[in-house]
Amino acid sequence: MYDDINFEEIINKYRSDPYEYLDIVTPHTGRVKFKVNEGEEVDGPSGKWHHHPGTLLYILDRENNPKPMNSQINGVVTSLRAELEGHFVEAGEKLMTIKHPLKKREIIEGILQNVLYLFRAPEKAKYFFSLDIQARLEKQGEKAVFIKPGEEILTMSLMKRDTPIYYSGEEGIIHSVYFKPGVSVKQGEPLIGVCAREKLPLIQKIITHVKAEWS
Amino acid sequence: MDDLRKRLHKTEERLNYLIRVKDSSTWGNLSGFQEKYTHLKDSFYDYREDELAQKILELEEALSFIEERCEEALSSMERVRIVRSPQRFTLKDILENVYEDFTELSGEEDANIDPSMVTAKAQIVRRIKNKIYSQPVMVIGQEKGHGEEYRNGGSCKPWGNEKALRYMRVAETEGIPIHFYIFTPGSFPVEDYPGAAQQIARNLYALTKLRIPMISVISEGGSGGAEAVGLADFRLMFSHGYYSVISPEGAAAIEGKIREGEKVPPELIDSCAERLKITAADNLGLGTIDRIIQEPTLGAKRDDFAFFKQLRSEIIRATDEVVLKTKSLRAFRAYDVKMKKAEESATEEPEINISWDLNADEIKRLLRYRSKKYRNMAANHFGGQPTSAEAFYRKTRNVLFRLYYAFRYDLLRQRQKQVEKVIKDVSGEGSVLLKRITSPFTTAYDFISRKPEAKKTRPTIERPSIPEELDIWGTYTSPLANEDRTISCPNGSKYGCRDLWVPDLYGEFCGVCENCGHHFPLEYEWYLKHLFDPDSIRVFNSEISSRNPLDYPGFDERLKLDRAKTGRNSANITFYAKVMDVDIVVTMLYSDFRNGTVGAAEGEKFVRACEKARLKRRPLLAYIHTTGGIRINEGTLGVIQMPKCTMAVREYIDSGGLYIVVYDNNSYAGPVASFLGCSPYQFAIRSSRVGFAGSRVIRETTGEDVPPDYHNCRNALKRGHIQGIWDRRDFRKNLYKALLTMGGRNLYYR
Secondary structure (H helix, E strand, O other): OOEEEEEEEHHHHHHHHOOEEEEEEEEOOOOEEEOOOOOOOEOEEEOOOOOOOEEEEEEEEEEOEEEEEOOOEEEEEEEOOOOHEEEEEOOOEEEEEEEOOOOOHHHHHHHHHOEEEEOOOOOOEEEEEEEHHHHHHHHHHHHHHHEOOOOEEEEEEOOOOOEEOOOOOOOEEEEEOOOOOOOOOOOHHHHHEEOOHHHHHHHHHHHHHHHHOOO | HHHHHHHHHHHHHHHHHHHHHHHHOOHHHHHOOOOOHHHHHHOOOOOHHHHHHHHOOOOOOOOHHHHHHHHHHHOHHHHHHHHHOOEOOOOHHHHHHHOOEEEOOOOOEEEOOOOOOEEEEEEEEEEEEEEEEEEEEEEEOOOOOOOOHEEEHHHHHHHHHHHHHHHHHHHHHHHHOEEEEEEEOOOOOOOOOOOOOHHHHHHHHHOOOOOOEEEEEEEEEEHHHHHHHOOOEEEEEEEEEEEEOOOOHHHHHHHHOOOOOOOOHHHHHHHHHHHHHOEHHHHHHOOOOOOEOOOOOOOOOOOOOOHHHHHHHHHHHHHHHHHHHOOOOOHHHHHHHHHHHOOOOOOOOOOOOOOOOOOHHHHHHHHHHHHHHOOOOOOOOOOOOOOHHHHHHHHHHHHOOOOHHHHHHHHHHHHHHHHHHHHHHHHHHHHHHHHHHHHHHHHHHHHHOOOOOOOOOOOOOOOOOOOOOOOOOOHOOOHOOOOOOOOOOOOOOHHOOOOOHHHHHHHOOOEEEEOOOEEOOOOOHHHHHHHHHOOEEEEEEEOEOOOOOOOOOOHHHHHHHHHHHHHHOOOOOEEEEEEEEEEEEEEEEOOOOOHHHHHHHHHHHHHHHHHHHHHOOOOOEEEEEEEEOHHHHHHHHOOOOHHHHHHHHHHHOOOOEEEEEEEEEEHHHHHHHHHHHHEEEEEOOOOOOOOOOHHHHHHHHHOOOOOOOOOOOHHHHHOOOEEEOOOHHHHHHHHHHHHHHHHOOOOOOO
C-alpha cells in the first residue's frame, strides 16, 4: 500500500506543470466574436457572492441574441482559435483554453484527493460525527483517530431523523474532514478522507514540501 | 492670565468652527486669523497682561465681525455643515437643559437596542409669578452624540424606530404630549426585520391618529428617517437646520450621474443643496413647517444656555397653541399665545398655565385639525387646479354624492343589516325552541318507523367561486413582442432555461420564462388591458399635473419630455375599474413618467383616490408598476406626501375600507416607507424588488455590501414585509380572490 503511490512522481507532475487547463467550448451554436487575445490574463467571478462576472471572453450571437460569455476561472488565454472570429460555430466547439495557475491549496487538495480514500455522502443530509468518534477526536486530536470498516462513524440527520452510518472502505486514520456539522451536504460529496496509518508521515511530508515550494 | 488663556482657547474654537463651516481657510482671510492666533499663542508670555488682553480683544472683535458676515451670506451647504458639526447641540443637551427632569427609557449609552434613537419621559417646567408648574411629556428623537461611534450619527435602525413607536403608544396611554426632536441624516437602510421602510410606514400610520398633542422640531431632517418621528400637530424648525428629501451629496451623485467610488465635485453638491430648498426659511415658505426657532449667529452650540431657555419657551408655546386650538373656551388665552408668537424674539417665559390634558371631544378636534393640516399640505404645487366655477360644480356634486352614498350605505344598509340581524336571531331562537318541543315526538316517530339511515353528508360552505372566463389575453399584445430575436433568461445558468423567442415570450407567455417562472418586465399598459374587465376603466383627475415648484433647473424640460412620451400629466394614474364585476378604485404608479416618483401631483391624486373609494365604499388597489421613491426635484414638498398620503390611507381604512397594495418591478424608498408599507395587505408580483434604499446607497451608507438578491420579493416575503407573491398570469384571479376573502361580503369591512 505504501509503495503503490509514487509521491515523487506526483510532486514532479505538479512541479513541471503547475497549471490546470480549462477548455472553453460553445454551449450552443452561434456566431463568435472574441473579446480577448492570445496570452491575455483573465479573471474569474469575484465579490462576496461571486456576483461580479469574470472577464468577458467572447460573445455568442444566436437569433439576434448576443450572449456574453465570461470566464469562470482566472488564468491566461491560450490556444485561442482566432480563425473562428465572426464565424458560425456548432455547439461544443472548442474556442480557447484557460491556463489556470494552481494555488498551493489546490495542489494539496489535488494530491490528497488522489491518495486518500474518500468516504462519500450516501444522501443529501446533515452529517455529524458519532458520539464515540467525536469523543476520540476531542481526546486524541486531529489526524489520530483510527477507524475500521463496519464501525459506526457518522450520524446522518435528515428531517429530524437520525440514522447511523457505518464506515465501509480502507481502514486508516481520519485525515481530512470535508463537512461542517449542521450544514447540509449533497449526495456524493466527500465527507471524510482516510489514509492508512503508515502513509500518514509521508502525506505530512509531501504537504510540508508543497507548502515550502509553492507560494 | 488663566482667564486670558481660556479666552484665547475659545477664539481658537470659534476659528476652527468657522473654517469647518466654510470648508476652507481662504475665505475672509481666515488663514490670516489663524496666523494671528498662533502668534499670540506662541508668544503668550512675551506680552504684558494688558497688552495681551488688548490683542485678544481685537482678535475676538474681528472674529465676531467676520462671523456676522458669514451668517449674512450663509449658503445651504454651509448650514448642512453647521448641522453636522460635533459642536452642535444634540438631543441629550436639550434633555439636560430644556427639561427639568428626565428618565431615559431606551437604554444607557451603548447598552441600547439602538443608541441613535432616544426616548425619555421628562418634566417641562414653566414659572408663572414665582410659582412652578411642571408638566410631563414624552421626548422622542434621534441622538447624534458628540462624536460617539455607536450613535451612528443619528441614523436610526429599524428597531430604533420601532422603539420610538412603542413609547409613542405609552404616551398615548398616559395622555401626555410628545415632543419629537429630529436629528437624523436619514434612516439606516437595512431590510432586516422590522425593515427600514416598513417600520417608518408603521410609525407614520400610528402617528396619524395618535390621540395626544405632538410637536416636532427639526434640526437635521433627512427624508424618511425624519418622517418616522416627524408627523406632528405643529412642526418647528431650527433656523440653522435643514430638512431635505435627500442628502445634498446623494442628490449630486444622481444629478451628475457619478459612478460609485468616484468623488462628487463639491460645486455640484453646493448647487444641489441650493436647488433642493432645504433651509428653514425655504421650508416655511413651502408650508412644510409652521414656525422657525431662531438660533444665535452660526447656529447654537451645546453650551448656548440662553438658546435652550428660548427653546423651552418655544416648545411650551407650540404645545399650548396645539392644545388651545382644541378647547372650546380659549379666546383670551389663544390671543395671548398668538401675540407672543408675533414677537420676533419670543424668549420670555409663558405667563399663563394651560393644562395639556384633553377630553374626548378635544381629542376628536385635535385629530380633525391634524387631518386637515396634512390634507392641505403642498396643495398649491401641482397643475390642473379647477376654475372657481368648476370647483363650485365639483363641490356640489360631491355633496350630492355624499348624501346619496350616506343614504345608500349608512342608512339603508345599516337598517337592512339590523333587520337581517334581528331575523337571524329570532329564527335561530325559534329553531332551537321548536327542536326542543318536537324532539320527543320525532324520536318516537323515528323509532316506530325506522328506516335505513340515510348517508350523512357534510354541510357545504358557500364559497366564493371564481367565474370561469373566456380567454381575454388575446386582445392586447405587448409592443415588446414585435421583434424577431431570442432572449436569455437571467436564471439560465442556474436552472438551465432555454433561450426564449421574443414574440412567444411577450405574447403567449406574458413575459414569463416557461422553465423557471422568471418575470421579465412588461409595460403598464399590459396590466390595464389584462387585469381589469374590458372597457371598465374610467380615469379621473387626469388633469392634475406635475409641476416644477422649486424651479429646479432643467426639470421643466424633463417633465415636458415625459408628458409627450406618455400623454399623461403625472406618474400616478387613478381610475375606477372592475375586476370580474367587482367595482374598485385603482391608483397606479408607473415607470414611464419620472420613474414613478411621487411629488405633489401624485400625492394629491392618491389622496383623492382614497377619498373617492371612501365615498363610494369601494376597495382601493394601489398597483405599483414601479416607483423610484419621492421625487427629489420637488424637495420637501415630495417628502410631505408621505404623511399626507398615509393620513388619507388611515382614514380610508378606519372608515372600513379594504386597501390592497401590489408591488411590481421596482418599488423603493418614500412611498414604500409610508402609504404603501402601511397597508395590512401587501403582495408582490414575482421577480419584483421591494425595499428602502438601493444597493449602492446601502453600500455607501453602511460600508457593507449586500447580496444581489437582497431586495427580491422572495426575501421581502421571508422578512415578513409582504404577505404573498403572485404570478403575473394569475394576477386577475388572485386579486379577485383577495377582494372576496379579505373584503368579505360587502367588499368593505363594516
